[in-house]
Amino acid sequence: MPQVVIDRSRCKGCELCFKVCPKKLLRRSSQLSARGIYPCEASDPTACIGCLQCVLVCPDVAITVEDDTDDEQPTRK
Amino acid sequence: MAGNHALAEGAIQAGCDAYFGYPITPQNEIPEYMAARMPEEGRVFVQSESELAAISMVMGAAVTGKRAMTTSSSPGISLMQEGISYLCGCELPAVIANVVRGGPGLGNIAAAQSDYFQAVKGGGHGDYHLFVLAPASVQEMFDFAFWAFDLAFKYRNPVMILTDGLIGQMMEPLTIREPSWPRATPVSFDARDWALTGAAGRPPRSFKSLFLGDGVLEAHNAKLQAKYARAAATEVRYETVATEDAQLLLVAYGIMARVCRETVDRLRARGIKAGLLRPLTLWPFPTAWLAAHAAQFAHILVVELSCGQMVEDVQLAVQARTPVSFYGRAGGGIVTCQELTAVAIERLGIKETS
Amino acid sequence: MKYQPPHALQPVSTHYCAGCGHGVAHRLICEVIDELGIRERVLAVAPVGCAVLAYDYWNFDVTEAAHGRAPAVATGMKRCNPDKLVFTYQGDGDLAAIGAGEIVNAANRGELISVFFINNANYGMTGGQMAPTTLLGQKTTTSPAGRVARREGWPMKVVEMLTQLDGVAFAARCALHTPKHIRDAKRAIHTAFVTQMQEAGFAIVELLAACPVGWGVTPIQAIELVEQQMIPVYPLGVFKQASSPVSLPS
Numbered sequence: 001m002p003q004v005v006i007d008r009s010r011c012k013g014c015e016l017c018f019k020v021c022p023k024k025l026l027r028r029s030s031q032l033s034a035r036g037i038y039p040c041e042a043s044d045p046t047a048c049i050g051c052l053q054c055v056l057v058c059p060d061v062a063i064t065v066e067d068d069t070d071d072e073q074p075t076r077k
Numbered sequence: 078m079a080g081n082h083a084l085a086e087g088a089i090q091a092g093c094d095a096y097f098g099y100p101i102t103p104q105n106e107i108p109e110y111m112a113a114r115m116p117e118e119g120r121v122f123v124q125s126e127s128e129l130a131a132i133s134m135v136m137g138a139a140v141t142g143k144r145a146m147t148t149s150s151s152p153g154i155s156l157m158q159e160g161i162s163y164l165c166g167c168e169l170p171a172v173i174a175n176v177v178r179g180g181p182g183l184g185n186i187a188a189a190q191s192d193y194f195q196a197v198k199g200g201g202h203g204d205y206h207l208f209v210l211a212p213a214s215v216q217e218m219f220d221f222a223f224w225a226f227d228l229a230f231k232y233r234n235p236v237m238i239l240t241d242g243l244i245g246q247m248m249e250p251l252t253i254r255e256p257s258w259p260r261a262t263p264v265s266f267d268a269r270d271w272a273l274t275g276a277a278g279r280p281p282r283s284f285k286s287l288f289l290g291d292g293v294l295e296a297h298n299a300k301l302q303a304k305y306a307r308a309a310a311t312e313v314r315y316e317t318v319a320t321e322d323a324q325l326l327l328v329a330y331g332i333m334a335r336v337c338r339e340t341v342d343r344l345r346a347r348g349i350k351a352g353l354l355r356p357l358t359l360w361p362f363p364t365a366w367l368a369a370h371a372a373q374f375a376h377i378l379v380v381e382l383s384c385g386q387m388v389e390d391v392q393l394a395v396q397a398r399t400p401v402s403f404y405g406r407a408g409g410g411i412v413t414c415q416e417l418t419a420v421a422i423e424r425l426g427i428k429e430t431s
Numbered sequence: 432m433k434y435q436p437p438h439a440l441q442p443v444s445t446h447y448c449a450g451c452g453h454g455v456a457h458r459l460i461c462e463v464i465d466e467l468g469i470r471e472r473v474l475a476v477a478p479v480g481c482a483v484l485a486y487d488y489w490n491f492d493v494t495e496a497a498h499g500r501a502p503a504v505a506t507g508m509k510r511c512n513p514d515k516l517v518f519t520y521q522g523d524g525d526l527a528a529i530g531a532g533e534i535v536n537a538a539n540r541g542e543l544i545s546v547f548f549i550n551n552a553n554y555g556m557t558g559g560q561m562a563p564t565t566l567l568g569q570k571t572t573t574s575p576a577g578r579v580a581r582r583e584g585w586p587m588k589v590v591e592m593l594t595q596l597d598g599v600a601f602a603a604r605c606a607l608h609t610p611k612h613i614r615d616a617k618r619a620i621h622t623a624f625v626t627q628m629q630e631a632g633f634a635i636v637e638l639l640a641a642c643p644v645g646w647g648v649t650p651i652q653a654i655e656l657v658e659q660q661m662i663p664v665y666p667l668g669v670f671k672q673a674s675s676p677v678s679l680p681s
């Protein structure tokens with residue numbers, strides 16, 4: 001299952017990823033990060049379909065997508 | 078061989094990997110010679126679109142550890158000041174020759190020494206120094222190319238060969254050989270431990286002159302100044318002629334040193350004890366020699382093809398221990414021996430009877 | 432792992448403003464470098480502009496150049512090191528204004544370098560002044576009433592200009608504002624490197640990028656401006672590829 005992971009320390013809160021997520025999983029966190037901004041968070045990281053739209057637009061490489069199924073079985077394509 | 082060709086061939090013999098330049102009189106013989114000879118040696122020649130580009134191409138070659146060179150004449154050297162400042166800031170080796178012509182502005186193409194200040198005092202922005210070498214013969218045009226690359230790599234700093242159209246065009250016999258003097262040692266041309274060679278099996282490297290952190294630029298400048306102080310303590314080179322018993326010291330470099338040398342003989346033939354100090358390095362300047370010896374002379378006469386530039390460095394060194402005066406012409410005229418002999422006699426306050 | 436940042440990019444935060452196009456451009460270049468397996472052969476030239484610190488972000492050898500002179504520095508690097516892959520990364524003030532002479536002549540000589548040209552329609556680093564690429568009517572700190580053609584000239588179309596030069600083997604304009612455009616941009620960056628590897632000639636990719644802070648808008652508004660205002664003036668596409676005629680993307 002793909003899972004989106006946001007690096008709170010690298011996110012600058014530009015919100016460009018919010019718009020592009022087809023599952024509308026990405027939103028503004030209610031907690032300030034060390035930068036003094038409200039970074040991005042995923043409402044339900046496991047609902048992620050691994051489309052990488054968010055990764056593509058993120059200017060700060062703050063998003064990675066993990067996929068634990070990769071190692072176990074060929075992903076259904 | 079002509080001086081300009083000797084300089085070009087000297088650079089090739091000294092291992093110059095790449096030459097970049099833009100045409101300007103009176104040094105066109107250099108890029109023309111390089112255009113033919115560098116490809117023969119399997120090395121790089123590019124005619125750049127400007128002197129701004131030429132010096133930047135030199136920088137591109139230098140960051141990869143290559144022996145790179147450019148040449149120009151006064152107006153072109155003015156354009157190169159940007160790149161020279163970056164080379165100094167990034168601590169990169171490079172050889173730049175200025176075959177000086179008359180200025181300011183477009184001036185004329187006659188021999189001149191009016192770029193002394195620009196060469197030794199900075200010219201570009203920031204606190205930096207170039208090594209400035211002043212050849213006075215065709216053989217020295219050749220030999221100093223070796224010396225220039227030595228210094229450039231020993232200190233990782235640009236070196237300027239400051240010459241003029243007369244030496245550049247002058248024909249004299251030349252011995253092609255690896256000179257033993259003046260040279261700088263020890264020097265290594267192996268740049269693998271500092272140059273950009275591709276980050277294979279090591280962390281990436283970068284060259285920069287931008288230092289934004291608190292105190293970082295100050296520390297960088299302190300490091301540069303320490304390097305300049307080291308260089309000033311070890312690399313000063315000069316020649317003296319008949320100074321031991323001299324009452325009158327002539328100080329001149331390059332083409333004017335040749336005229337002064339002959340003037341020394343003429344004055345001595347008339348019973349006037351004259352001597353000559355000829356700096357081979359204009360930076361670092363033979364300040365210590367002048368300071369140590371100034372008091373023995375009755376008068377010091379500085380002769381330049383300018384309105385008086387090096388004379389200021391002589392005055393600084395002499396610190397008013399001895400009267401210092403200047404004689405020179407700027408804009409095309411050459412100071413002759415005859416003229417200079419008369420000036421020397423007048424400055425010494427000697428009333429000639431015959 | 433489905434997505435991991437490229438190895439060619441240092442794992443550090445950048446100094447860029449939120450929503451700045453430079454971050455996307457850096458990442459794409461580094462992804463392509465990883466995919467081509469050329470990281471250890473790359474020599475890059477950073478500009479003077481907001482991307483001046485790129486050498487702190489890239490995990491390969493980089494040099495600074497004086498403002499606008501990157502193509503000349505790259506010329507010296509590549510001529511002396513034909514086995515290396517040399518690229519410049521330049522803003523629109525750097526490339527199209529102060530460095531216009533260097534870019535045109537490097538392109539005309541067909542230097543075997545790749546140029547990534549970030550067109551954000553203003554001078555970001557110095558505080559949002561007018562660039563040659565500033566749009567007509569666009570307000571900047573030095574065109575406070577909006578750029579007027581009669582007074583300040585027209586938006587400079589760099590890729591169209593360079594396409595005319597025989598030394599240019601690949602010229603494309605892409606944008607960095609949507610996932611689709613970003614994918615296209617990555618393909619163009621890939622082609623620019625391959626063009627160099629094949630020694631086909633000079634390659635340039637212009638990347639329309641958002642500068643939210645220079646433009647005084649939010650990151651979201653900035654990418655909308657790229658779509659609505661920049662693309663109509665700066666059409667996207669591959670303008671030249673090797674000897675093939677100019678063709679727009681499918």
Ligand SMILES: Cc1ncc(C[n+]2csc(CCOP(=O)(O)OP(=O)(O)O)c2C)c(N)n1
Pocket residue numbers: 479480481482498521522523524525526549551553554555556557562
């Ligand atoms: C010779 C010189 N002139 C001016 C500057 C000041 N300066 C620094 S960056 C810059 C413009 C940068 O704009 P651009 O190239 O568009 O890059 P951006 O910052 O937008 O990415 C200017 C004018 C300089 N550093 N050097």
Ligand code: SF4
Pocket residue numbers: 004020021022023024025026042047048049050051052053054055065
């Ligand atoms: S990978 Fe796709 S689905 Fe997952 S968070 Fe990113 S945009 Fe949304």
Ligand code: SF4
Pocket residue numbers: 006010011012013014015016017018039040057058059060061062063450
């Ligand atoms: S695009 Fe990146 S930096 Fe911007 S909000 Fe999303 S995660 Fe944060």
Ligand code: SF4
Pocket residue numbers: 446447448449450451452453481551555556641642643644645
């Ligand atoms: S000023 Fe513009 S180009 Fe510079 S970092 Fe900020 S958004 Fe990016």
